[in-house]
Amino acid sequence: MTGETRRTPGASGLEVCPQDLRLDKLRSAMGERSLEALLVSHPANCRYLSGFTGSPGTLLVTEGDAYLLTDFRYLEQAAIEAPVCRIERVGKRQGETLGRMARENGLERIAFEKDSLTFGGWERLKEALPEVELVPTRGIVESLRAAKEPAEIEKIEHAVRVAEQAFLAALEEIRPGLRKGVTEREAAWKIEQEMRRRGATRPSFDLIAASGPNSARPHARPSDRRFQAGDLVVFDLGAVVDGYCSDLTRTAVVGRPDPRQEEIHDLVLRAQAEAFKGLRAGISGGQADALARRVIADAGKAEAFGHGLGHGVGLEVHEEPRLAEDVEEPLPAGCVVSVEPGVYLGGWGGVRIEDLVVLTEGGCRILGSLDRDLMVLDY
C-alpha cells in the first residue's frame, strides 16, 4: 500500500496543473448535489481529472483529496502522471481499500457513475461497504469535460491537422494505383499509416473507406472491394494525438461525378453550411440538429439522414454533448462537436461531410482547413 504525498495545488504560485482546477470544479458540482465523495470509474473521466493515462484506474474524489486506485503494474506511471492524487495500490480487493478510505474519511455516502460501473461492480461495492450509502449519478464529469479548455482545443486542432494532412498524403499515394484497383482496406490503411507517421497514437476509431454501394452504410467497415470508376467513396477518419481525438469525413468520386452525385453532395454541403451558420452555444442539441435536418428534409430526403447531426469530441471520439433530435439541453460554450450531415440511399450510395467546430456564445469556429467540395479522384 503506497500512500504518495499530495502535491499542494499551485504551491509554487506559478504552476497550477489543469487537474487541480478540474478537481475544484468537480467539487463545486458535487457540492451543488450534496455529494461528499464521487467514485470515478469511467476511464476518460479518470484521465481528465487525474492525468493518469493507464487503463485500470479508479478515482475517489472527496472534499479534500483525490485517491487514484491502481494495481502494481501502474504505480510508477501513476505517480508520474497524477501528482494531484494520492496513489493507492489495489489488488483483487478494491472494495477493502475503499472501505478503509471511507472509514478514514468518515464517508457516509459515496456517489458512483452509473453508466460506467457494472451491476456486478456495484454489488461488490455494496458488499464491501455495507454501511455506506451508494448514490447513482450520471454525467457529472462528462458535463465538465464538454466545455473545453483552450489547451484542450489546441490539442484537438492538432489532431485535426494530423488527420487532414494524412488524408491528403494518402490520397496522393492512392491516385496512381487507382486504375489497377485500390481496395477499401488498402486505402484505410494508407490513411492510418500517414496519421501515425505524423504523431497519432492511434486512429480515434476504425477508419472508414466505403465505396460504391458500401457508402450507403454510415458505419461500413473497409472491405476488399476495389474502388471503381463512378463510385462514391466516403472517407471517415480521425487521429488520437496526445490523448485528444479528431473526426473528419469527406466524400469523393472516382472519375467524373455524375449529376446525381453532384446534386446530393451539394445538398449535404448546404445542410452543413446552414448548421455552421446557426450553431452557437446556448441552443439545444435538438435545435442544432434541426439546422441541417431541415435542409435535407426540404429536399425530400429526410428518411435518408438516419443519424444525429453530431457529437462532442475530446478525450473520446463520441462524448457529450450530442447534436440530435431528442436532446433538449443547451450546448455549452467551449464545446467541440462534429457537424456531419449525411444522405444515404440504399443501393446507390451515400455522402457525408464532417468537420469539428468549437461553439462560442456568438457562433462557431471550424477547426481545420480542408476543402469541402466533392473530391474527384481523377485517374
Place this chain on the structure above:
Amino acid sequence: MTGETRRTPGASGLEVCPQDLRLDKLRSAMGERSLEALLVSHPANCRYLSGFTGSPGTLLVTEGDAYLLTDFRYLEQAAIEAPVCRIERVGKRQGETLGRMARENGLERIAFEKDSLTFGGWERLKEALPEVELVPTRGIVESLRAAKEPAEIEKIEHAVRVAEQAFLAALEEIRPGLRKGVTEREAAWKIEQEMRRRGATRPSFDLIAASGPNSARPHARPSDRRFQAGDLVVFDLGAVVDGYCSDLTRTAVVGRPDPRQEEIHDLVLRAQAEAFKGLRAGISGGQADALARRVIADAGKAEAFGHGLGHGVGLEVHEEPRLAEDVEEPLPAGCVVSVEPGVYLGGWGGVRIEDLVVLTEGGCRILGSLDRDLMVLDY
C-alpha cells in the same frame, strides 16, 4: 422494426454454422440454471453467439429464439453476419423492444450479464420491464468460450503466426538502424505495420517495446527512449486476425548480454518450461500459476514476479480462464492460455517470455514456433 426470418439450423443437413451449436450449448447451460432467457450484452459474447461483428448489439437468447438488437446503421451487416438470429432494430428505447419481446415470449424472468451491463442499464431495464424479474449472472457465455473449437484454435494459431513473422521481419528492419538509435515507439510501430501487412485487423493491445529501465514495468508504453547498448528490451505483441487474438513476448538484449541478464533470462525460461511440463486440463488456475512461480521463488525472486502466469486468449486478448494464485477452478480442456512468467527488477530491467498453449487432458501444445532463447540485437 425489421423482423428477419430465422435460418433453420442445419436445414440443409450439411451446413451447421458454429453459432447454432454455441446457442444450443448456451441453452443447456441456461437450462441447468433454470434460466428461460439471457440478455447478452458483452460484445465478445454477443459476437461469439451470433456471428455479428458490429459494436452496438445486444442478444436476447430464449429457449426457441435468438434476437439480435442493433440500430439502423448495422441492420444490413447484422442480417448478413448473423443468419441464426432474428434482427430487431432498436433506437434509443431498447427497453420498449425488450418489453414487447418479453410479452410475446411470455418471459417472466430475464437473466443478464452483471459484469457487462452497467448499473444505469440495469435501472433502465427494470423500468422498462416492471413485471419481469431480472436475474444477475456472470461468466455463463465466458465458460463456453473458454473451451475452444478446433476452428477457433486454427484462427488463434494463424494470429500467432502473423505476430511471430511480423516480429522477426520488424527486427530485421530495426537492426541496421540500431547504432543510429531506434526508439521504443518506432520499434513498436514497425512491428504493427508488419502485422497489418500480414492481414492483422489491428494489434490485440497497445504493443510494448520497453527498453532499459522501462523493461521493469510490465505494462510500459512505448516512449521516445532510444535503445542503447546493454539494454534489455521486452517486446510484447499480438495481432487480431479474423477476430481472434494472439499474444507473444520475447526479451532481447542490445549488444552482448551480461551474465546477470543471461541468468535472469534463463530463470524465466526455466519457469516457463516447468509450466509447459506441468500444464494440463483439470488442474486449477492456481496450480498452473504455481508451476512457474515455484521456480522463480526458489531463486529468491518471488517478489519480482508480480502478476499472474497467464490468461485465456481468444476473441479477447484477456479472457477466461485466468492462471493466477487465487483461481481454484479447473482449467477446461481446449482452453488457450498465455504462459508468461516474468522477473522485474526496478532500476535494472525486466525479462518476460510468453507463448500461447492449448490444454488437453494429457498436457499442453504450444501454438507457435518462435525460438525462446535470449535474443541478441547485435549491431
